[in-house]
Amino acid sequence: MNNLAVKATELTKTYGEGETAVHALSDVTFEIPRGEFVVLQGPSGCGKTTLLNQLGALEAPTSGDVESNGYKLNGLDDDGRTDYRLNTVGFVFQFYNLVPSLTAYENVALIAELTGDDVRKRSEQVLASVGLGDRMDHFPGQMSGGEQQRVSIARGLVKNPPLMLCDEPTGALDTETGIQVLRLLRSITDSGDRTIVVVTHNSQISEIANRVIELKDGVVLGMHLNDDPKDPGDVAW
Amino acid sequence: MKALSNKRRRDIGQQKWQFIAVIITVAMGVAMFAGTFNAYLNLGTSLEASYDRLHMADMVVTGADEGFVDSVQSVEGVANAIERRQADVPFVIGDDDLLGRVIGFPGDGQPAIDQIDIDEGDYLDPDAPTDVLIEKHAAANFDLGVGDSFTIADVEVTVVGIVTSPEYLWPARDEQSLFTPPDTFAVVFALEETLDGLGSTIALDQVLVEYDEDADREATDEAVENAASAANAGGTQVLEDQPSNSAINEEISGLQSMAVAFPVLFLSAAGMAIYVIMTRLVFSQRGVIGTLRASGFGKKQLAAHYRSYGMLVGIIGAAIGALFGGLMARGMTALYTQVFSIPDLVARFHLPTVLVALAFGAVAGIVASIAPARLVMRMEPAEAMRGDVPAEAGKESIFEKLLPPLRRAPVRWRMTLRGIGRNMKRSSTQVIGVVLAMTLIIAAVGMLDTIVRIVDRQFDEVSLSDATAIFNVPVTPDAIAEVAGVNDVAGAEAVMTLQASIKNGAETFSTTISGYEADTTMHGFPEPLPRTGILVGQAMGDVLDVSVGDNVTVVLGQLDAEITTSIEGFVDEPLGTVAYMQLDTLINSIVASNDDVDPALLTSPAYTTAEARFDQGANAENVMDRIQDLDIVATVVNETALRDAFLDYQAFFYAFIGLMVVFGAALAFALIFNIISVNVAERSSEFASMRANGLSYRRVANMIAGETFLLTALGILPGMLVGWWAANAFIKSFADEQMPITADVAPITFVIASLSMFVVAGLSLLPALRAVKRIKVGEIVRERSV
Known part of the structure; x- marks a missing residue:
């Protein structure tokens, strides 16, 4: 098995044309080994989310390519991208984006049904693993922000994806809840075969990452490794 | 506020x-109202103008004592009265034999009442007794022009003019024959002496009465009827019951009902659509509203701003509708005046109708925006500025509660089921939209179904004969046998039909009484004809307030006879409300009631006919020709021709029904399209999130389609019920005591209306599903969409 989780090659994304064109990403190239907790960091507007969208095949690049877990994303059509997301990527969003008419269990089961049997067992297990074993029958409107984000993480995890992409996962949470969520995300990489990419503008989060990729104006400014990532509770928030 | 106006313009x-x-x-709603109501007003005015100009009689009295014409002029409200005679006699026009009508006219110029328009040719020459004026429907039907000749009761006459008569704008023979087959009827106006020269024909003496313009019609009707009764009149006919006037007024009153009922459906649907759009707009602009409030805008000011959206689209829609309505009114008035041959076309611009139409549109818009505007007023600036809406509380759907196994259904199914409960007001709006559209379609198509069912019942279950032969000789058993002996005729029976007024105390019902053989096979009765007494239509029983066993008086004006007999039962017949007796009993009763009645008169072709049935598989036209060829037969009326005449009368209804079906589908489309669009816009982040998590576009589309079709399905049953109720109410606006019809909507109509709703829902889905396909997943999942 290839030890690389993600490989981006000369990735460029331009919105608009001519004088009004915005170069969100320019010739971005990097590699992410499997099993790492990676932080994509940079100021607002630097292209973090655009890059995350490229990694998750939510948008097509203007040029360049992404290889991820055996998929070459540039050549995929809509069905291919859907298939890639279904089998490879778990998403966590800042605002959770849960379906309000479904319970926590059902939000997770909705995705579990697409990816195999034992829907109930897998959904319950993954919810229990994020600490929501006793809140499964609650609707999003009956849960706190932290709980909703944990449901969102469980929803991403239930299909057992090799890659989790998280966009400002603590952006809507208070500090304490944010720490709990980061611990949870950090623990996901413990097995060593799952990679997490977290987009954030919060520089402290980089202290818990294995690898930090810094972006500015759509260009990779630099990438560094943390030999000794901290526990989220030990970071000075 | 220019900035707010700009905001409104850009939001829209x-x-x-x-x-x-x-x-x-x-x-569409306003155009229907403005067009139909203006056409209704214009038609009434046009008809009134023609009646005024040609001095249409307000009352016709038949068979009154001599001197009545003078005495009635002293009745309060009566402006004028004249005497006139008319007779129904055999005509031979080309190859056609028919029972026509000759109306006596003075030689020295038009009569003072019931005048005519001479469309072609000249008025009668007092020195030319064989000249006639022919009514224009007959002229057109028989292709007769000025100078052409034909025969009336063996006398050859020449057409010197083609005329329009206010009495025959709709060419009906009598109240019971509103749908007279054109080949069996013609009206001519001839000199009195021409009438005298028509052999043994019995001419009816009539007194035509015209009222003062400002007369109290009801009181004058009653006073003239009392005077006529005192003068031993055989019958009276008020203008309201005059066959042509009655047929036209049925249409006009139907138009009035339509003018109000259908636009209300459209404006309700438009109002609901405005409500849905504006509620969504207000929610999506919470942040803007909060900021504006924080910047100093007052609650009322902002509420008025959002109300103005509804008012603006209401006024724009109403203005467009009023414009089209004005054009529609002209077209409809012209069409109706042409169909009913109303000579005067008055197509006025009725400003009040246009203003009311504009007000309807504006009010619908404002009313629909009240609830969204109140939402604006309730928003606190700080909370609104945060922009986010408190998460909806989820819950199990009613379907899962009622059917627990559904709790184990795939989650995407459950999501579809719960989707309809997420915004109950919006879901209810879609259900109501389906109900409104189905109501429109079922009411309109139900009208057609009812007509077809009426015709089928009348001609398949009630009137069982294939043809009616009218004789020009006394009807003897030999004459009947001669008809029965014609090749392919299965049987023939003598039938007597007389004009009659049936009275119970002060209540009178003008109708016909028909005498059939006891074991007749020509007419379907629920039970055999009683040996004595009469059967009457249920509606007549209601008007006369009689029950089985009660005695009534049957006044036969043509024969100056009165029969007192008992009600033996009621019949429920779709076309016409008439009375029936056994033939022998009827003849014996007439002879017994008046010694002066010559039994031979009862065989006059005006009274007595033979009805015949053909052999199975016989060529009806050939058999008709063979009966017609008998010397004793004056004319033959084909029952199929009657059926065709009735259906022809409804012909231009079909265009209206087609229009209603299109409008109903458009109404449903507009409403469902708006609801789905708002639904998709509101849940874009949810759908984007699903797409990001690996659900294919097809699965998301299926969920949205599932919700839409489920809501559509929920509207089907109430739509059928309300549609059936509306069809009944609509039909009743065309019914009267002569034709007491009720809605008879075919099951297939419910099926088609239901299926059409699913088709419309499917079409309405397409733009929304395209929008789902175009969702930029990456962008939307970053933002919380409300």
């Missing part, structure tokens, strides 16, 4: 298709 521009759909819905 951003959702232009939704607002355009609303504007079209308002415009």
